Amino acid sequence: MSAIVISTFADEHQHDPDQPQVDRKVEAEHVEQSSVTANQDNLAYADEEEEPELHARTYLAIAALFVLNFVQVFALTGPPAILTYIGGDLDGSSIQNWVPNALSLVQAVGGPVISFASDTFQARKTLLIGTCTVSFIGAAIAPGSSNIYRVIVAQILIGFGFAAVPLAYAIPSEILPRRWRPIAQSLMNVAAAAGAITAPLVGGALSRSSAHNGWRNFYWVQMSLWGVTVIGVIIGYRPPKRHTKLDNLTLVQKLGRLDLPGMGLLTAGLTLLLTGLSLGGNPWAWSDVRVVSTLVVGIVTLVAFGIFEWKGTKTGILHHELFASRTFPVCVSLIFVEGVLLFSIIIFYPALTNALFETDPLLGGLRTIPFWVCAGGATVIYGLWSSKRRTIRSPLMTGFAIMTAGLIGLATIQPDQSTRAIVFDGLAGLGFGSLLILIVAGVQLSTPHHLIATATAVVTSSRAIAASTFTAIYAAALTSRTAVKLPSYVASAAQLGGLPPSSVEPFVEALLNNDAATLFSIPGVTPAIVTSGVAALKQALADSFRIVYIIAIPFGVVAIILCWFLEDMSKAMTYRVDAPVEELHAKREQGNA
Structure with a gap:
């Protein structure tokens, strides 16, 4: 007998008591009528004990979503790697940080809105195609920029595709068995790691060949990837029509159901x-x-x-059903911490590398690869561990512990410890491999299916807030440290080297401004003093960057403790498929046939 059953959307959309009384009776009749259609037509694989037989249609959908995740992270991590080239070429260094910030801002703000609309109207494919098309247009606008404001506008448009990240996480989970959700998320994380590795290398290589055209060519590459993504979603992701209680309502009434x-x-x-x-x-x-x-x-x-x-309201973006399980608020807290930890790496480790070890953009990009290679490899192991043992608590706790250990190592780095920096960066990546996939899986397993995208969007917004807030905190702490330590360390080194007191201040100023011509014209300056000054400069930078990881480490410890409060997910990790893209049957049934 077929394992396809009806998905109960009719029970999932609760009535909002705050809705105006006008036309409520008429609307209720429409809703009731539409509920019947939803109950008759929506598909779900309900056999919780027997593994379903998947076919090409499901695998094509996963492949399309894999490409989507790759491109989204490619768009996120590429611009920061070439930011100095964009700012320098367009004479916009003072506001160049708005290039990556614009994309993150749209994602944080637009993610919940897009996801809530997706859950309400079950319009996932339409929203994916629409947002990715806007990103395609944005990537096409950027290369022709004659000022940095046009690049920022282009990044805002690209941000719409990145705002669909919750859908890119939610769809793989709903079209595969619930037990496989950690594996599904690990596959998406492999795509993300590949994007994070590729984007800085492509951007660095192109910028190395041409400071003027390199970053522009990067956006052309990105535009082509968004185009491939749109085509992939159109062809590969073909979900059957899913009905909701709102099908028979007018457009105005449907919009009224949005929060x-x-x-x-x-x-x-x-x-x-x-x-x-x-x-x-x-x-x-x-x-x-x-x-x-x-x-x-x-x-x-x-x-x-x-x-x-x-x-x-009880049925808004923070739908009250989301909080029926304590796992959801715990996961929202954990993803906030994950953002605190992650952005200490992806923003400040490249800066530390540039300050202490490598100034070449391509070689600097290569030094970031160990984190993502280790994360991409480990994420599959964590996903298999979680799915096989039907747990998220133990692998998640392990991941936080390992990543925190990596941050502790980075907090000890000295200017002559280039290899150690790479090792600790990779160690942090080994831990990170479990964090995002298992937090997202925990959220999706602990919330009702009709809120899966909304719940995922709340998580990604929490992460975006953590990233923006702590990037600002880290930057302020680092700036405060360097403002004191740089002149102090360099001045002490110069004095110990025998530089006359009257020459110390101009020497410090020239060295900090990298003004070689002025440096050697200062009375008393010798090559040995310059060498000592440069060594002191690097030591000051190493001691300053330490504060970033000192701030982050306690949050990792808190996350390890929070993991104890996650509920047992084993009963939820079954073979049920909430929204298959094809008609599914049990493998045993297929064998008997």
């Missing part, structure tokens, strides 16, 4: 908060009224969003 007040508050709050964090320190001081007011208004708006989602 428009919540979306507005969340969008405004996150935009202001993340903008304030980006403005602080550059171009304005953190104490500047423009920065403070932006941050305060953003935080107040987010508090208002939280109160509205708590008291104003």
Whole structure:
């Protein structure tokens, strides 16, 4: 007998008591009628004990989503690797940080909105094609830029495709058995690791060949990848039509089912908060009224969003069903910590490498590979461990412990320890291989299927907030340290080398500005003193970068403790498939046939 059953969307969309009374009776009749259609037509594989037989249609969908995950991370990690070339070529170094920040901002703000709409209307494919097409257009706009503002606008458009990250995580999980969700996420993480490895190398190689055209060619490459992704989603991801209780409603009534007040508050709050964090320190001081007011208004708006989602509605973006299990809020906390740890690596490890070991953009990009190679390899092992043992707690705890150990190692790096830096970077990658995949899997296993994309989006937004907030904190701490240590260390080295006191200040200024012509014209300066000054400069930088990892390490310890509070997921990790893209039957049944 076929293992296909009806998916109960009719029971999953609760009525919002805050909806106006006008036309409620008529709308309820439409909803009831549509519920029958949903119950008759939606497919799900319900045999929890027998493994289903998958076919080409499912594997093609997974392949299309693999490419999507690759391109999304390619778009995320490429621009930071060539940021100095973009800023220098377009005379926009003072605001070049807005190039990567623009993409992250759109993802943090747009992710929950897109995902909530996807869950409400079951329009995953349409939204994927639409957002990826916008990214294709954005990547095509960037190469012709004559000023950095056009690149920022292009990055905003590219950000729409990156905002679909929750769908890229949710779809593989819903089209495969629930027990395989850690494996599904590990496959997507392999694609992400491949994108993270490839993008800096491609960008570095192109920029190395031409400072003017290299970064522009990188965007042409990215444009072609987005085009392939759109085609792949159209051809490869072909889900059957899924009906909801809202099918017979008018467009206005359907829009009324969206959490428009919540979306507005969340969008405004996150935009202001993340903008304030980006403005602080550059171009304005953190104490500047423009920065403070932006941050305060953003935080107040987010508090208002939280109160509205708590008291104003039960079926909004923070749907109350999400909190029926304690695993969901624990996972949201864990992904916040994951963002704190991860961005200490992907933002500041390349900067540390450039400061202490390697200035060539291609070679610098090569030094970031161990993290992603180790993460990509380990993620498959963690996924298999989790699926086979039907647990997320133990492998997740192990991952946090290993990554924290890697950060402890990076906090000890000295200027002459180039190899150790690579080893500890790889060790952190070994730990990271478990974090994202198992946190996402935990969220998706602990929440109802009709909220799977929304729940995933809440997680990715938590991560984006952590990344933006702690990138700003790390940068402020690093700037504070370097402002004190650089002149102090260099001055002490110069004095110990015998430089006259009157020459110390100009020597420090010339060395810090890398002004070789002025440096050797200063009275008393010798090659030996310059060598000592450069060594002191590197030591000051090493001691300054240490603060980034000293800040991050305690969060890793907290995450290890939080993992103990995750619930047992074994009963949820069955062979049920919530939204298959094809009609599935049990393997044993196929064999008997």
